Amino acid sequence: MKLTESLSFRNVTGHGARSLILVILTALMAASVVCGTLVVSSLRTGLEALEARLGADIMVVPASAVSKHNFENIVLQGSKGYFYMDRSYYDKVAAREGIEKISPQLFLASASSGCCSVPLQIIGYDPETDFTVSPWIKKSAGGELKDLDVVVGNDLSVFVGNTITFYGVTCNVAAKLDKTGTDLDTAVYTNMNTIRELIRSSVELGMNEFGKIDPDNSVSCILIKVADGYSVDEVLNDLNLHVRRTKSFKTKDMISGVSDSLIGVSDLIGVLIAAVWVLGLVILFLAFYMSVNGRKKEFAVLRTAGASRKKLSGIVMTEALMITLTGAVSGIMIGLLIILPFNGLIEESLGLPFLLPSLPTAFICAAFALAVSVGAGMISAAFSAYRISRIDTGLILRGDN
């Protein structure tokens, strides 16, 4: 017998409005699970990528920089902004004990006018001492980073061999970095000579005013990898004590702020999913119960016509399967249509590292949502199916139910 000719199918299509409401409800439950798990999974992947990407144990910045409102985002996530300190601080820090690797960085933000291809954060680094940028180069033209060469983040639609202009200076794209899910993906890295040239050019164009700051003798941030045999806290305390007018931070502590936000968002998503599910389960249970209760006489007639108890409960369970399966598949499709194409918007709205999980992980999330939604629907209908299989036919047909 064709599915469309079955009693369950006719019952489902015959009560169009009721079935549609139940399908929408199941779709909502499935969409909440798939969206929630994908968002939480993307946030975790983003945080892991950020942790791996930073590489340094300690960051040293000018003490005055800490008061900047988006200071952490500038140093951690590559948001636009800059601050400077004299290069002599770099030498003072490098002279301290317990430092295995040390590398300076110099920041500059490009403008959103004709002189620049795109407004973004430009980070000058020293390729000879660097240990945080080079390991993340995904595609490279090969060779050393020459003057006027730049390394671009993964979210920039320029490719190795293209050119990009900042403050009227045309730079060659020499390499592209891996994705992190943060603003670091839209940052541009270049060597110290090039960024100083860009700073000079921005001043000449009247786009920036640096006052007494001499770009040739300035750095924005110093990245440190602690040597074996020393603890990070030990080196950190030493730097904060002996190198004045600077502030040293443990990168792990800085990430803990991002991590706390991630936990907050995850909890909120968990509460929302739980609310949708509690409401959904109650409504599904009541809907199946009332639907079956209202059709007692119909089932009693079927029973007297020779349908077994198993057959009656089978009809109810098949109806539930049809409704929940249609709803769950639709909900998952809607959820994927929201999360996958609009992941950029979600990242922007949350302001947290957001990196979509791999395709197999997304598939597992969708399969999980399908299983729990259909499972919940079937469990909601199971009680009604059991009750209908135990009806007293004579009593119901006499009207004394």
Next chain:
Amino acid sequence: MKKIRERIGGIVLTILSLALTVGVKTVFSACGPKDDGSWMNCHWAEQAVFGIGIALTVISVLVLIFGKSRTGAGASLAAVPAAAIAAFTPAGLINLCMMTNMHCHSVTRPAVIVLSVLIAVTAAVNAAVIFRKTGRGQDK
């Protein structure tokens, strides 16, 4: 009620086409002008999608008027390639801004692609249903 059921394809297509046409200029418009007043690439993608959106709206209204006739099916089929072009406009035919975290990448492109795919699928299904109901070689 029966009349509405017969024209449901046309109604859905008209709503989606209008959403694309109006949305691309309002809710999911591309990035604004630069500080110096010049426009970025994505603006021209927005203009192109707006133009295609108007054409899609006209086609959808024709589908709505002709309902379940083969003319309606033909109009419905015409919406499929038009919607495909709309989807490809911000996804390769016209380059958007350089940074993929900009509004045109995070909002305009996905919204245009999702709506265009929905229009193409609805139009194709509507045409298939009409052809199936009217049968081969006979017009209603």
